Amino acid sequence: MNVHSALKNKLDKKNLILDTTLELISENGFHGTPISMIAEKAGIGAGTIYRYFENKEALINELFKEIKRKVMNAMLDDYNENKSFKDRFKHLWMNLINYFMDHPKAFQFIEQHRYASYMSKLTREESFMIMSPVMMFFIEAKSAKAMKDLPIYTIISLAYGPITSLAKLQIDHKQKLSAERIEQAANACWDAVKNN
Secondary structure, three states: OOHHHHHHHHHHHHHHHHHHHHHHHHHHOOOOOOHHHHHHHHOOOHHHHHHHOOOHHHHHHHHHHHHHHHHHHHHOOOOOOOOOHHHHHHHHHHHHHHHHHHOHHHHHHHHHHOOOOOOOHHHHHHHHHHOHHHHHHHHHHHHOOOEOOOOHHHHHHHHHHHHHHHHHHHHHHOOOOOHHHHHHHHHHHHHHHEOO
16 A cells, blocks of 8 residues: 555545544434444444544544534635625625535534533634634724724624524524525624624
8 A cells, every 4th residue: 555545544534533423423412422333333443543533532622623624615615805895704604604504513513512621722722723714804804994893703703693593593493594595694794793
């Protein structure tokens, strides 16, 4: 086996473990998902999981960061820095809500585990770094006076809160959100944060 295929095999196995963990935790919760169950469902030995992750907490922390990376990639898909602050805001906002609605298990995982005690300080710091392109947008918009003079986290809360509520509405209550409703919500969120 050459170095390239060995690396690919290792990455495939790691992704298999992460995907299986997300699926099982969605169904059984953190405490109801032992490593042995993940190994059985993934069709590998528990020892293989321990080769990649020190323990279940390390596995969950890595899964959290991996989902954050996917969220960031989705948000930045077709992103254009040359557009207006409003257009860029709406683009990021709509990409995020669409990602969450298309990936309900990832959304629920982030929501359930974001403040959990087993999320390490390092994971929180790395998550912050992963999300830095979006943070830079908010900092840039605020310094250009395109957004209200509020703390960045207040602005993000005003923008993110409706995303979680609407995603839950569709995921938990099976209320299909039309493109028009999503667009209306994005405009309302922009109105909430823009500098008048």
